[in-house]
Every structure is written in C-alpha cells, then in structure tokens.
Amino acid sequence: MFELIDMGERARKAAASLGKLGVTEKNRGLLAAADALLANTEKILQANREDMETGRNRGMHKGLLDRLKLNEERIVSMAEGLRQIASLEDPVGEVLSMKKRPNGLIIGEKRVPLGVIGIIYESRPNVTADAFGLCFKTGNAVILKGGSDALRSNMAIAGILRDALSSYGLPADAVQLLESTDRETARQLMRMDGYIDVLIPRGGAGLIRTVVENSTVPVIETGTGNCHVFVDESADIDMAVDIILNAKTQRIGVCNACESLLIHEKVSDRLWPVLSKRLREKQVEIRGDETVCGLVPEAVKATEEDWGREYLDYILSAKTVGSVEEAIAHINRYNTKHSESIVTKDYANAQKFLDEVDAAAVYVNASTRFTDGFEFGFGAEIGISTQKLHARGPMGLKALTTTKYIIYGNGQIRP
Amino acid sequence: MFELIDMGERARKAAASLGKLGVTEKNRGLLAAADALLANTEKILQANREDMETGRNRGMHKGLLDRLKLNEERIVSMAEGLRQIASLEDPVGEVLSMKKRPNGLIIGEKRVPLGVIGIIYESRPNVTADAFGLCFKTGNAVILKGGSDALRSNMAIAGILRDALSSYGLPADAVQLLESTDRETARQLMRMDGYIDVLIPRGGAGLIRTVVENSTVPVIETGTGNCHVFVDESADIDMAVDIILNAKTQRIGVCNACESLLIHEKVSDRLWPVLSKRLREKQVEIRGDETVCGLVPEAVKATEEDWGREYLDYILSAKTVGSVEEAIAHINRYNTKHSESIVTKDYANAQKFLDEVDAAAVYVNASTRFTDGFEFGFGAEIGISTQKLHARGPMGLKALTTTKYIIYGNGQIRP
Incomplete structure (x- = not known):
C-alpha cells in the first residue's frame, strides 16, 4: 500500500503542475515523447522480446502473443499516435457558459482536467503510450497498471516517456506505471479515492466486472458489446x-x-x-x-x-x-x-x-x-463507455475533463 | 432480494414509458401530484404524527425531530416545489450537436433520461416528493429508500404520488419507495446495477461513504463541504x-x-x-x-x-x-x-x-x-456533487440526463 500512496501523492503533485501548462508546452512534451520512443526502439524491442519469451514459456495463446508483440512498425505507430494527439485541439480551459445573476455574481463553467486518472489494462503494450498521450494532452496525471505479461515492455515504454518529459523540465510523474501486477495491488488501486479521480478499465468483461465490483474510485465502464x-x-x-x-x-x-x-x-x-x-x-x-x-x-x-x-x-x-x-x-x-x-x-x-x-x-x-472515436471525428479514443454517467459512447479528449464553476463577485453575501 | 428485483423490473418498465412522454404529459403528472398532496394533507400529517410519536419514544434528538416534522405549511411547500419543477424547461430531447461525416453518416448527440435513479436519504420526508418531481420531469423512474424514522410519512407521500399518476394514466411505478429500511436491503439496492443507472445518496458523510464503499451502481457523491x-x-x-x-x-x-x-x-x-x-x-x-x-x-x-x-x-x-x-x-x-x-x-x-x-x-x-442550484439559476437542485465525473457542483435537471448518439445512414459500411 505504501508504494501506491506514494504514487498517488506524486500523481496529485504532477497533476497540479500539468493543470497550469499551456497547450504549447503540452504539445512539446508529446512530440518529445514521440521522438524518444523512436530513438529507443531497440530498447523497447529488447524488453518486448523478453516478455514474448516468458509468454511462450508459459504457453501463452497465439492470439495473445500477437497482441503482446511489438515490432518497428508498431513503435512507429505508437509515436505517430502521440503526434496525432498533439495535433488535436486542447479542450481544457474553455468556458462553456458565463452568465450574470440578478445579484451581480458572474458565474462561468470552465472545462478543467479531471486530475489523476487510473487505467487498468491487459496485454497490449501500446496502451501505455496511448493512454499517457490522451491524459497528458488534457492535463491529467495517469497511473497505469498493465498486465504481468507485458510488464517489461510497459516498463521500457513508461521509462522512456518519463525521461522525455524530464528532459524538457516537465513532470515525469505525469505517467507512472505500477510495477506490481498482482491482484492485491490492483484491488488497492481501486480503493485509492482521494488520490485517483477516475478509473478506466480497458480489457475483457471479467476485468471490467472486477473493477466495478471492487472500486471505490468512480469508474467508467468500457467495452463489452452485444x-x-x-x-x-x-x-x-x-x-x-x-x-x-x-x-x-x-x-x-x-x-x-x-x-x-x-x-x-x-x-x-x-x-x-x-x-x-x-x-x-x-x-x-x-x-x-x-x-x-x-x-x-x-x-x-x-x-x-x-x-x-x-x-x-x-x-x-x-x-x-x-x-x-x-x-x-x-x-x-x-x-x-x-x-x-x-x-x-x-x-x-x-x-x-x-x-x-x-x-x-x-x-x-x-x-x-x-462506433469509434476516430470514425466519430474525435481524433482520438480512450475507450467506448457503455455506462450512462459522465460519458457515453466513444470517449475522446473531452471525456477526460470535468468542469468547475468560477464565480466573480464584488462582495455578494447571501440574504 | 426478490422485492428489489421486482421493483427494479417495474422501474425499468416505467422508465421505458416515461422516456416516450412529452413535456405536456409530464407536467400534467407533476401538477396532479401537487394537487393530490394538498388534497391528502390530513393523511400525510396523520402518518407523520405516528413517525414523530415513535421518534419521541425512541428518544430521537430535537434537531432530528424537527427535520422529520411536517405541518400544513411544509406540505404546501412540497406541492409548490412540484409546481415549480413543472414550470422548468425540459432538458430531454435536445440534440446538442449534429454533424455530417465525410462518409455521409449524420451523427447527432441527443439528451435522454438516465433511466432508473436510486436515491438513498435520511430523515426529511419532503425529499420523497422533491426527488420524485426532479426524476419525473426528466423522464426517469425513481426508487427511493428513506430512513426508518420517516417510513410512515414517506409511505403516505409516495402512495399519494402513485395514485395521482395512475389516475392520469401515467405509470405509478415512476416512483417506488422501499418499505424495508434495514441495512441489508440498502446494501442490496447498492448492487442493483443492470436495474439502476445511478445512485444518489443524500445525507451525512457516513451514509455517503457507505454507498461509495458498497455500490456497484455508479454513484454521484454529494454533500460534504469543508x-x-x-x-x-x-x-x-x-x-x-x-x-x-x-x-x-x-x-x-x-x-x-x-x-x-x-x-x-x-x-x-x-x-x-x-x-x-x-x-x-x-x-x-x-x-x-x-x-x-x-x-x-x-x-x-x-x-x-x-x-x-x-x-x-x-x-x-x-x-x-x-x-x-x-x-x-x-x-x-x-x-x-x-x-x-x-x-x-x-x-x-x-x-x-x-x-x-x-x-x-x-x-x-x-x-x-x-453554491446552490437555485442561486445558480437552475430552478431546482437534486444535490451538490463533490465528485468530478458526470456533474460537478449544484445539480439541476440536466444532471439527471445522459446522451445517446443517433446516427442516420444510407447503407454505410466500414471499409
């Protein structure tokens, strides 16, 4: 639990910095991260080969091995994904409405980052870069928990992303990867309300059900489709x-x-x-x-x-x-x-x-x-929500934001 | 559990009918309910006197007794509340945006009811009428669980509301009150995902924490303010x-x-x-x-x-x-x-x-x-959300709705 609390505190601190960044700085971070992935292709492939080796030795199914496998092309497309996110409009900071009340208070509703997002996912290691990119663009810190099968690949990717941010003076803790992949750690993660603002499970029906059953952090259900x-x-x-x-x-x-x-x-x-x-x-x-x-x-x-x-x-x-x-x-x-x-x-x-x-x-x-964020014209997708709260259907960048009311007064008190 | 499943099924059925109602019919239901509360004032007061009597015998605190107590004036203001809700604009049915994609698909985002809303609340019996009014106006069925202290008052009010709806050919199951007020029933209610789309606890920090800890239904946290x-x-x-x-x-x-x-x-x-x-x-x-x-x-x-x-x-x-x-x-x-x-x-x-x-x-x-739905100009308030998902701050009628994508095609298939 200590590891998690520590990560939660770092994430909150990073989120506070990210919230202040302008879109130019955020895009610079994304492009730097994309370059770093390409520059470290061999390092990622080496880690991935080790994961594949372990997977094969464990008798992993061919389909799963295929999802786990990275090659140069897949790394290029991860980097391309980050560049694509950099090119999207930043939803943060928009004031959705601003009205003057009869008492003179001016009440505006402003789009702001959610804060800290937790993502629990299964074997595809490209989710590591993709989820980071979407969260970073919207000013959120992210805590990632991938599957044990992809641990080395995920660690390599997350490490490269963190270094890239640091080298630009941006907070590395904008992306943190849990190195414990056991169930107990996952369950603790699901109870980190106070540190994590929303938890998004990406994977099969079993994973999603486990998160819904156990989480005290608000969850966005994604995925299953009949x-x-x-x-x-x-x-x-x-x-x-x-x-x-x-x-x-x-x-x-x-x-x-x-x-x-x-x-x-x-x-x-x-x-x-x-x-x-x-x-x-x-x-x-x-x-x-x-x-x-x-x-x-x-x-x-x-x-x-x-x-x-x-x-x-x-x-x-x-x-x-x-x-x-x-x-x-x-x-x-x-x-x-x-x-x-x-x-x-x-x-x-x-x-x-x-x-x-x-x-x-x-x-x-x-x-x-x-039904897909790209087909709907959002330019990105963090998942497809099948619940009715907060976001429904394909979730683009806006789904990773919330609003806050900003109120300008000149001494108003309530009669 | 059988009682709950049955209520859940009735609520889903009622929600399907409510979703088809126009605003004129919904307002008629609200005004009929307001009239019925006034016409049955004595019945409500009698039930409330019994609750007060039991409360006093149990040594209930003065403050709580005051919250529990109803009088003619308070019933008038409950009815007035329903009339006020009838006068508000109906957010349901609005199409928030509609765009044509390059492939010719026309994709619109339409505001629709959430479906079935669960509300768990403590002693104030006026919440029974108030919560019904807000949910009904937005085309949602509601399942209410009040406190044991106010059970007779709540049953009287809910019964009157149901009769008023029935007499206008509207579904009585738009509002259902749980007659079991024990903790086990509350816990079962919190696990009714599949029947209930959102659970809103209204009460003290202890109640809210219990709901967050135990619910598999998505929750909107309300209330505590430091x-x-x-x-x-x-x-x-x-x-x-x-x-x-x-x-x-x-x-x-x-x-x-x-x-x-x-x-x-x-x-x-x-x-x-x-x-x-x-x-x-x-x-x-x-x-x-x-x-x-x-x-x-x-x-x-x-x-x-x-x-x-x-x-x-x-x-x-x-x-x-x-x-x-x-x-x-x-x-x-x-x-x-x-x-x-x-x-x-x-x-x-x-x-x-x-x-x-x-x-x-x-x-x-x-x-x-x-920070209040009326002061913010929403004309109503179901509570004040202190979480970041779905709704943040004072929640008016819009917080009780979701959206769905409606897509008009002419044979499009994905390449």
Missing part, C-alpha cells in the same frame, strides 16, 4: 446483407461488432437465402430460432443464453420478430447498451428505433462498426 | 468580514457554509480586531494557529485535525498564511472539493486562485453560501 442489427419489413435486402456482413465480419474481436440479428418475419424468406450464402463464405456459424433453422440448413438451434452472448468470434445469433416493437423490446432486454442498428425504409420505424432503443449509439441503415 | 475563505493581503477588510460572517453564520448546518479561514499574515493585525468582535456577537468559537491565538484572546489552539473538519456548527478554524500560493496549497490539501473563496483586490491573485484551487465552485469576493 450489438444487434434489426432488419425491418421494408428493408433494402442488399443493403441489409452488406451491413450485416460488415458488422459481423469486418473485424470480429471488437466491441462494436454485431453479435445478434433480428429479422422481421415478413422479410425472412427473401433475406435468408442471400444472407446465409454470404455468411457461409465467411464461415460464420448461425445460431437461430426455429424459423431461422427452417430456412438455413446449417443453422444450429440458439439457446436462451445465446441472446446475451458477446461471441467475439465467427458466430451470430439470429431471431425472427413480428414487429419493430418486438425487436426493440428484445434489444433493450439483452443488449449491453453499446451499438444497435435498424435497416429500414420506413420513416416512423426508423424514428421509433432511434428513440426507444437504449444504447450509446443507435443507427439507421449503417454498420455498428462505426 | 469550505474556506482566504483573505488576501490586499483584501477590503469590511468586505472580508461581511463575507466571512455570511459564509459561517447565515446557516450553519449546510455544506456550503465556511468551516475554515486562511488569513494573509500582512492583514492579520487589521482584520482580527474587527472580525473577532463580529464572530463573538454570533458566539462563534475560533480554533486558530499561534498567530490567531495571539491576536484573539478567546481563540483556542487548533489541532491538525481541525483543518479537515466540517463542523456544521458555530466553530471556525483559522490559519495564517504567507502567500496566495500557501493558501491554495492548504486548501487543495484539506478541502472536500466543494466551495472556496478568495477576498482580494489583486487581479493576478484572483485569477491564480480561480485557476489553481481544485473545487466545484471557486469564488472571488463572494460568500461560499451561493
């Missing part, structure tokens, strides 16, 4: 098929991928022959209700559990519904409040779906895969 | 004295009252003779450092603990500082991020204080007592 595409009675069949294929197969391991279809009963006969052929080409397993299984020979019977699953795989559940209302009710019952899409030509049904589906992003006639 | 007034070297002495007296004594039991003074050493000699006389008239106990005790005969020596206390009483801690920087450092170390004020004629120090003090509301030359 996203649906609903094909309405009036849908353009070709458009529906293209959207479904894209949402399901363009990239399968991501939270905005489609996991479940809802098909209006009046369109089933026309849709399935075309759709099942295309899904077959991509080797997508279909888990359907009776109607679906009747129309698609290779489909297997879906269980109740399938409606709630985030497969992150070439699997798709499919259910037949009698109306847009039934589709909406099903979605609101089983979804994870992430991204939902209707394919329709009907004006009233499109509006109804937009109004009544409870999710961060609701689409008409488009793929759910667009 | 607020400071800093009298800078250049302050107008008369203005400083008026502000301090107002901030400390205009109402002592509230979170925006001043609990601690910081006095620039160069102004001590001129300030204290005037200030101590005025504080003496109000019988305010002063707990000061050595300088203060040297200048004010009746002052007692402050301990380290005093700097962090929220007295909610006629007690004031006072410390002498050498500079605005020292004042800011002290405040950022000991405050509860609520409200802080500087009294100064110096432009640079005023700006520095506004920039660097970490609090929801930072004042120049005004009393901290203005």
